[in-house]
Amino acid sequence: MYGTILFRWSFNSDMLPSMCRINRLMRPVAVAGVVLLALVAGARAQETRISAIVNDDVVSLSDLANRIQLVIRSSNLPDNQTTRDRVSAQVLRSLIDEKLELQEAKRLNVTVSQDDINQALGRIEQQNNMPKGGLDQYLAQAGISRASLVDQLTASLAWGKLVRNRLLQEVTISDEEISDELKRMKENAGVPQNRVSEIFLAVDDPRQDAEVKHAAERLIDQIRGGTRFAIVAQQFSQSPTAAVGGDVGWVTPEQLPPQLGEAIQKMKPGEMSYPIRTTAGYYLLYLLDRKAPGQADPGQTVLSLVEVVLPLASSASPTEQQQVMAQAQEITSTAKSCGELAKIGRDRAPESSREIPEIKAADLPAGLRDAVLKLGVAEASKPLPFGGGIGVVMVCDRKEPANALPSREEVQELLARQRLDALARRYLRDLRRSAYVDIRG
Numbered sequence: 001m002y003g004t005i006l007f008r009w010s011f012n013s014d015m016l017p018s019m020c021r022i023n024r025l026m027r028p029v030a031v032a033g034v035v036l037l038a039l040v041a042g043a044r045a046q047e048t049r050i051s052a053i054v055n056d057d058v059v060s061l062s063d064l065a066n067r068i069q070l071v072i073r074s075s076n077l078p079d080n081q082t083t084r085d086r087v088s089a090q091v092l093r094s095l096i097d098e099k100l101e102l103q104e105a106k107r108l109n110v111t112v113s114q115d116d117i118n119q120a121l122g123r124i125e126q127q128n129n130m131p132k133g134g135l136d137q138y139l140a141q142a143g144i145s146r147a148s149l150v151d152q153l154t155a156s157l158a159w160g161k162l163v164r165n166r167l168l169q170e171v172t173i174s175d176e177e178i179s180d181e182l183k184r185m186k187e188n189a190g191v192p193q194n195r196v197s198e199i200f201l202a203v204d205d206p207r208q209d210a211e212v213k214h215a216a217e218r219l220i221d222q223i224r225g226g227t228r229f230a231i232v233a234q235q236f237s238q239s240p241t242a243a244v245g246g247d248v249g250w251v252t253p254e255q256l257p258p259q260l261g262e263a264i265q266k267m268k269p270g271e272m273s274y275p276i277r278t279t280a281g282y283y284l285l286y287l288l289d290r291k292a293p294g295q296a297d298p299g300q301t302v303l304s305l306v307e308v309v310l311p312l313a314s315s316a317s318p319t320e321q322q323q324v325m326a327q328a329q330e331i332t333s334t335a336k337s338c339g340e341l342a343k344i345g346r347d348r349a350p351e352s353s354r355e356i357p358e359i360k361a362a363d364l365p366a367g368l369r370d371a372v373l374k375l376g377v378a379e380a381s382k383p384l385p386f387g388g389g390i391g392v393v394m395v396c397d398r399k400e401p402a403n404a405l406p407s408r409e410e411v412q413e414l415l416a417r418q419r420l421d422a423l424a425r426r427y428l429r430d431l432r433r434s435a436y437v438d439i440r441g
Contacts, residue, residue, distance in 0.1 A: 049061045049440075050440050051063065051064045051092060051095075051439070051440055052092060052095070052096055052437060052438065052439045052440060053436070053437070053438040053440070054096050054099040054100060054103070054435060054436075054437050055099075055100075055103060055435055055436050055437075056103075057099045057102075057103065059092065059095045059096065059099065063095060063148070063151075064088070064091065064092055064095065066144075066145040066147070066148035067091050067094070067095060067148050067152070068084050068087060068088060068091050069143065069144055069145065069148070070144050070145065070148050070149060070152070071087055071091055071235050072084070072087070073142040073143070073144050073314070074144075074231065074234075074235070075222070075227045075228075075231045075232065075235060076226070076227060076231075077222065077225075077227060086218050086221075086222070087218075087222075089211070089215060090201075090215050090218070090219070090236050091235075091236075092439065093215075093238075094235070094236065096437060097155075097238065097428065097432070098151070098152065098155035099155075100428065100431045100432065100435055101155050101158060101159040101162070101428070101431075102154070102155050102158055104159075104162060104431055105158035105159065105161070105162050108162060108165075108166065110158055110161050110162045110165065111158075112154050112157045112158050112161070116157050117150060117153060117154065117157070120153045120156075120157060121135055121149075121150075121153070125387075127365055127387075128365070128386065128387025128388070130352070130387045130388050131351045131352050131388075134352070134387070134388050135387075137388070138314060138387065138388055141313050141314045141315050142314045142315075156243065159424075159428075160243075163420065163423075163424045163427070164420075166427075167420060167423045167424060167427065168420060170423060171416050171419045171420050171423070173412050173415045173416050173419070177415060178408050178411050178412050178415070181411050181414075181415060182405060182406075182408070182411055185405055185406075185411075186405065188252050188254065189293055189405075190293040191252050191254075191293060192252075192290055192291065192292060192293060193250045193251065193252055193290070193291050193293075193295075194250070194251060194252070194253070194264050194287055194289070194290050195247075195248075195249065195250050195251075195287070195288040195289040195290070195291075195299075196248045196249075196251055196256075196264060196285055196286070196287060196288065197229055197230065197233060197241075197245065197246040197247050197248060197285070197286040197288055198233070198237065198239060198241060198246045198248055198260075198283055198284065198285055198286075199216075199219060199229070199232060199233045199236060199237040199239075199246055199283065199284040200237050200238050200239035200241075200280075200281060200282070200283055200425075201215055201216055201236070201237075201238060201281050201282045201283075202238050202280060202281040202425075202428075202429060202432070203280070203281040203282065204429055204432045204433055205433075212281060212282055213275055213277075213282055216275035216282045216284055217275060219232055219236060219284060220272065220274075220275070220284065223272060224272075228366070228367065229245075229246065229272065229286045230245030230246060230247070230365075230366045230367075231245070233245050233246030234246075238281070238425075238428070239421070239425065240420075240421040240424055240425065241421070245366055246286070247288075247366070250291070250297055250299075253265050257278055259276050259277070259278055259283075260276060260278070260283060260285060263276055263285055264285060264287060267285070267287040268287065268290075269287050269288065269289050269290050270287065270288075271286075271287055272284060272285070272286045272287075273285040273286075280425070280429075288366075288370075296400065296401040296402060297362075297401060298361060298373055298401075299360065299361050299362030299369070300360060300361070300362065300401035301360070301361045301373065301398055301399065301400055301401055302358055302359070302360055302361075302398065302399040302401075303356075303358070303359055303360075303361055303364075303372060303395055303397070303398050303399075304338075304356065304357055304358055304359075304395070304396040304397040304398070305355070305356040305359065305372065305393055305394065305395060305396060306338045306341045306342050306345065306353075306354075306355050306356075306393070306394045306396060307345070307353055307354050307355075307356070307386075307391055307392075307393050308331060308341055308344055308345035308348070308349060308353045308391060308392050308393075309349055309352040309353055309386045309388070309389045309390070309391035310324050310327055310328055310331075310348065310349050310352075310389050310390050310391070311324075311349060311352055311388055311389045312324045312388070312389045312390055324389070324390050325383055325390055327348075327390075328383035328390045328391070328392055329382075329383055331344055331380070331392045332380045332381065332382055332383060332392050333380075335380045335392070335394065336378065336380075337378055337394075338355075338378065338394050338396040341380060341392065341394045342355055349389075352386075352388065352389060361373055367384070367385075368384065368393065371384055371393070372393055372395060375393070375394070375395045376395070377395050377396065377397065377398060378394065378395070378396070379394065379395065380392055380393075380394045381393045381394065
């Protein structure tokens with residue numbers, strides 16, 4: 001329950017004679033104490049052993065172990081030594097990048113407040129349909145270090161602020177560029193669009209090529225083993241899209257680098273690519289969906305929902321899991337309207353259930369979005385995994401999007417985001433190249 005506890009006692013010169021007498025009587029205890037202190041010192045040394053040096057900062061073995069635990073639990077990977085060995089190198093790369101981002105933020109006086117952290121933790125709870133305080137409960141049950149998650153969020157928030165403050169002023173989109181993009185969209189109105197997710201692993205030094213390709217192949221094995229692509233992208237991708245699970249959005253092959261556009265054209269929805277080498281590094285692509293020319297973006301569908309989530313601890317036994325799944329299945333079978341489902345939520349799980357008046361499908365977590373878009377109005381979903389439990393969702397109303405080209409403002413925002421992402425990627429690459437990094441293993 002507690003970490004290492006050190007008991008200290010202070011004394012002055014008047015205590016020395018009595019302490020000498022005590023010392024003769026307590027010598028066996030003292031010997032045992034020396035052994036105990038040696039063991040404690042050994043444990044503390046293990047915690048502070050160095051995994052990597054990044055300029056003037058250290059990534060300890062303890063830091064690495066805590067982050068691996070976070071990745072394993074949040075990605076629902078098997079918790080064993082084989083998994084830890086497989087993800088260790090890529091997790092260490094992520095920790096090194098975070099050190100570089102935080103060092104640059106500190107150099108430029110970019111800070112992250114406690115309010116920023118609290119808001120970020122609150123967003124995680126909302127995205128995973130957790131009640132307030134549910135994230136802390138989940139972390140404790142899963143044996144995940146809260147400090148490791150906070151460190152990850154701090155680096156992400158600091159880097160986001162730094163990129164906006166330093167690079168946004170370099171991003172200017174002219175009226176001519178907006179007009180050209182709209183013209184291109186009109187010309188491509190007959191071309192099918194693809195909703196794509198990406199994982200990007202940078203190769204900053206040609207000597208890293210084989211190592212990074214091998215890391216990409218390990219991620220493919222992880223995804224094929226059952227881990228969601230979006231979760232792996234969040235944890236390992238070095239693209240700014242990692243923050244949204246790698247979701248690039250709807251694109252035509254011409255909007256992607258040639259190697260990526262070529263690969264997408266050969267893929268079917270639900271397929272994942274092999275590692276694709278570009279000048280910057282390796283990409284893994286996942287084709288989520290493909291829509292016909294002129295078809296509206298399903299992500300813009302506005303939905304009204306009711307969610308009922310039955311709590312289930314991460315440490316629940318198989319029997320408990322089956323019981324909760326059976327209860328959720330019963331709710332799916334019996335609820336025939338949003339009113340009935342909302343009442344079930346109030347009666348059985350008031351803290352983890354909710355009614356959502358209006359939300360865009362694109363703003364829902366990927367797995368939930370895909371399930372909900374297949375539902376008709378007043379149709380209960382099958383039991384679905386939620387953060388902290390098993391849930392049932394029902395669509396109360398839906399407003400389909402219009403088949404129209406985006407506005408000039410939306411095009412300007414799209415172009416600016418693409419340019420800012422490219423600048424941020426180049427910025428981090430330059431930090432890596434100029435850094436002193438010593439990996440101790």
